[in-house]
Amino acid sequence: xxxxxxxxxxxxxxxxxxxxxxxxxxxxxxxxxxxxxxxxxxxxxxxxxxxxxxxxxxxxxxxxxxxxxxxxxxxxxxxxxxxxxxxxxxxxxxxxxxxxxxxxxxxxxxxxxxxxxxxxxxxxxxxxxxxxxxxxxxxxxxxxxxxxxxxxxxxxxxxxxxxxxxxxxxxxxxxxxxxxxxxxxxxxxxxxxxxxxxxxxxxxxxxxxxxxxxxxxxxxxxxxxxxxxxxxxxxxxxxxxxxxxxxxxxxxxxxxxxxxxxxxxxxxxxxxxxxxxxxxxxxxxxxxxxxxxxxxxxxxxxxxxxxxxxxxxxxxxxxxxxxxxxxxxxxxxxxxxxxxxxxxxxx
Amino acid sequence: xxxxxxxxxxxxxxxxxxxxxxxxxxxxxxxxxxxxxxxxxxxxxxxxxxxxxxxxxxxxxxxxxxxxxxxxxxxxxxxxxxxxxxxxxxxxxxxxxxxxxxxxxxxxxxxxxxxxxxxxxxxxxxxxxxxxxxxxxxxxxxxxxxxxxxxxxxxxxxxxxxxxxxxxxxxxxxxxxxxxxxxxxxxxxxxxxxxxxxxxxxxxxxxxxxxxxxxxxxxxxxxxxxxxxxxxxxxxxxxxxxxxxxxxxxxxxxxxxxxxxxxxxxxxxxxxxxxxxxxxxxxxxxxxxxxxxxxxxxxxxxxxxxxxxxxxxxxxxxxxxxxxxxxxxxxxxxxxxxxxxxxxxxx
DNA sequence: CTGTTAGCGCCTTCAA
DNA sequence: TTGAAGGCGCTAACAG
Numbered sequence: 108x109x110x111x112x113x114x115x116x117x118x119x120x121x122x123x124x125x126x127x128x129x130x131x132x133x134x135x136x137x138x139x140x141x142x143x144x145x146x147x148x149x150x151x152x153x154x155x156x157x158x159x160x161x162x163x164x165x166x167x168x169x170x171x172x173x174x175x176x177x178x179x180x181x182x183x184x185x186x187x188x189x190x191x192x193x194x195x196x197x198x199x200x201x202x203x204x205x206x207x208x209x210x211x212x213x214x215x216x217x218x219x220x221x222x223x224x225x226x227x228x229x230x231x232x233x234x235x236x237x238x239x240x241x242x243x244x245x246x247x248x249x250x251x252x253x254x255x256x257x258x259x260x261x262x263x264x265x266x267x268x269x270x271x272x273x274x275x276x277x278x279x280x281x282x283x284x285x286x287x288x289x290x291x292x293x294x295x296x297x298x299x300x301x302x303x304x305x306x307x308x309x310x311x312x313x314x315x316x317x318x319x320x321x322x323x324x325x326x327x328x329x330x331x332x333x334x335x336x337x338x339x340x341x342x343x344x345x346x347x348x349x350x351x352x353x354x355x356x357x358x359x360x361x362x363x364x365x366x367x368x369x370x371x372x373x374x375x376x377x378x379x380x381x382x383x384x385x386x387x388x389x390x391x392x393x394x395x396x397x398x399x400x401x402x403x404x405x406x407x408x409x410x411x412x413x414x415x416x417x418x419x420x421x422x423x424x425x426x427x428x429x430x431x432x433x434x435x436x437x438x439x440x441x442x443x444x445x446x447x448x449x450x451x452x453x454x
Numbered sequence: 455x456x457x458x459x460x461x462x463x464x465x466x467x468x469x470x471x472x473x474x475x476x477x478x479x480x481x482x483x484x485x486x487x488x489x490x491x492x493x494x495x496x497x498x499x500x501x502x503x504x505x506x507x508x509x510x511x512x513x514x515x516x517x518x519x520x521x522x523x524x525x526x527x528x529x530x531x532x533x534x535x536x537x538x539x540x541x542x543x544x545x546x547x548x549x550x551x552x553x554x555x556x557x558x559x560x561x562x563x564x565x566x567x568x569x570x571x572x573x574x575x576x577x578x579x580x581x582x583x584x585x586x587x588x589x590x591x592x593x594x595x596x597x598x599x600x601x602x603x604x605x606x607x608x609x610x611x612x613x614x615x616x617x618x619x620x621x622x623x624x625x626x627x628x629x630x631x632x633x634x635x636x637x638x639x640x641x642x643x644x645x646x647x648x649x650x651x652x653x654x655x656x657x658x659x660x661x662x663x664x665x666x667x668x669x670x671x672x673x674x675x676x677x678x679x680x681x682x683x684x685x686x687x688x689x690x691x692x693x694x695x696x697x698x699x700x701x702x703x704x705x706x707x708x709x710x711x712x713x714x715x716x717x718x719x720x721x722x723x724x725x726x727x728x729x730x731x732x733x734x735x736x737x738x739x740x741x742x743x744x745x746x747x748x749x750x751x752x753x754x755x756x757x758x759x760x761x762x763x764x765x766x767x768x769x770x771x772x773x774x775x776x777x778x779x780x781x782x783x784x785x786x787x788x789x790x791x792x793x794x795x796x797x798x799x800x801x
Numbered sequence: 802c803t804g805t806t807a808g809c810g811c812c813t814t815c816a817a
Numbered sequence: 818t819t820g821a822a823g824g825c826g827c828t829a830a831c832a833g
């Protein structure tokens with residue numbers, strides 16, 4: 108907001124060329140026919156005067172802002188921000204800016220935020236969907252603002268997505284428990300509306316099936332993806348007749364809730380009473396401290412972020428180039444492997 | 455990016471008024487002399503056509519973008535994102551957009567990001583400083599882009615700041631340990647370059663002094679604010695002659711590192727050998743699970759975020775109004791209280 | 802390879 | 818209270 112901000116005209120005057128030449132020289136996409144001599148002169152002049160292109164003016168003209176947005180259900184979530192971090196790193200390396208907005212776990216809010224971002228002419232939006240509805244995203248994508256889904260899929264929306272291989276992850280997690288000799292295993296949490304949860308449930312069932320175990324009502328405590336849901340389910344389990352030997356938690360938060368419920372039991376003395384083993388999706392810095400936690404499926408947030416950026420910039424490039432082959436190919440869905448980690452607790 | 459984006463002219467035509475009238479009617483600051491009748495007509499037309507003002511064009515003209523940026527040392531940090539969440543909530547309620555960027559814990563990077571954001575004509579920047587240097591921020595603030603520091607202070611920079619009352623927090627934390635009967639207490643971690651660390655150290659010393667205890671070399675393990683630093687310090691402590699009875703951790707990460715080191719000991723069986731008690735800054739969802747953690751000082755991230763937004767919008771308003779009284783008053787520094795929490799572990 | 806020109810969509814005097 | 822007109826800083830044809 109410096110009053111004396113130096114414009115392209117000042118640079119042009121100083122370098123003794125036209126504004127058009129300066130513009131071409133300083134084109135971020137670097138594709139301009141400018142002679143080496145003038146290019147040098149312009150660069151020098153620009154640097155000397157501390158010229159900085161005005162992005163608003165540029166946007167107004169080019170209808171693009173060299174910015175990409177991320178919309179996450181919440182900001183204060185470790186996994187989402189790991190993703191954002193990866194995205195930011197990748198993006199800034201290529202001269203793009205990242206905007207972040209929170210949908211506050213609401214599709215309504217997500218709609219608003221996405222609209223606002225579209226207004227701000229971001230070149231693309233990475234969305235961690237808050238729910239199952241994706242019409243607003245599909246519309247955006249069709250209208251020329253590329254959208255890439257991350258972490259969760261919206262079925263039938265026809266939008267590219269980068270995910271973890273949730274089914275395989277859950278199957279592996281369950282297999283480990285089976286290999287350890289557990290038989291009475293219960294899956295906890297999981298909103299059927301959310302694709303990752305569905306896939307994880309499927310993986311669990313598959314592994315149980317392989318072992319010849321039936322997965323009926325009493326081996327599934329479905330519903331919810333939050334801390335309270337985990338707490339609630341664990342509570343119910345503790346009050347049930349047949350205590351499971353092991354549990355599979357659908358995600359970090361449900362896992363946390365379950366551990367909380369276990370911690371809250373009286374008497375607090377460890378080693379007394381029932382203590383199940385938990386295998387959970389999502390590794391965190393604190394996993395080693397959770398008393399029941401034996402296995403986690405660690406998602407590679409950095410890789411997902413990187414892949415998402417790559418995909419969205421590719422799409423942005425295509426749009427500029429005018430190619431529209433993507434629609435024919437159908438949405439591209441990438442599933443990245445997870446890593447199973449073992450935690451040793453003093454049990 | 456819609457090809458057929460509806461502009462102010464379309465609305466003007468539809469409503470049968472001039473573009474100037476539409477502009478006045480839709481002024482976000484609401485201060486325009488427009489008759490109720492035309493205002494209604496314009497609103498109706500705008501809504502009917504789905505008009506959305508183009509922020510780039512508006513920015514170009516007004517040199518403001520109704521956007522505020524947050525620059526944090528890292529995104530994948532619970533406390534910082536709690537702050538960001540609070541800021542976002544407050545901001546979007548007032549029609550502002552939040553941009554988030556990471557300085558990657560480097561002042562150099564912070565400089566670059568801040569410059570980029572200034573180019574994008576954000577109206578103000580909330581910074582969680584990466585280090586002690588703040589010239590670039592002071593310059594910005596003087597040049598008309600309000601800057602508010604959060605969580606950490608930069609001495610002598612003359613910039614407004616919203617902080618926790620770190621000294622009182624650390625003193626309280628230490629007092630609790632003393633009340634519990636501990637005498638050999640060591641403070642762990644803390645970069646002297648970071649104001650919050652300095653204040654916390656001072657609080658520790660004050661409490662110890664009150665109790666008539668000396669705080670010499672052997673009661674301070676200073677240096678570092680990260681997980682590795684905590685680990686390293688705890689390692690050294692375990693190898694020392696006189697094991698402290700209790701420890702004060704400078705922040706969440708150092709605390710985590712310390713707990714990790716304790717966890718890593720062999721034999722892994724709990725209850726064997728030495729187990730100190732820790733009082734740490736920063737409460738998290740996982741604090742109840744950390745075996746050594748007895749007290750935490752919980753910062754009120756939401757309140758800090760809210761306060762920061764309020765302050766920065768105030769400054770933005772002043773700037774528009776042309777008032778410059780702030781410079782006379784000197785920087786405003788607000789210290790918010792922390793809450794001491796007790797954790798009961800099965801020890 | 803470089804300059805000229807005409808806006809992008811909006812806001813804001815200045816008159817009416 | 819309203820309208821007309823002139824840019825904000827930049828880019829993208831189109832000439833030269």
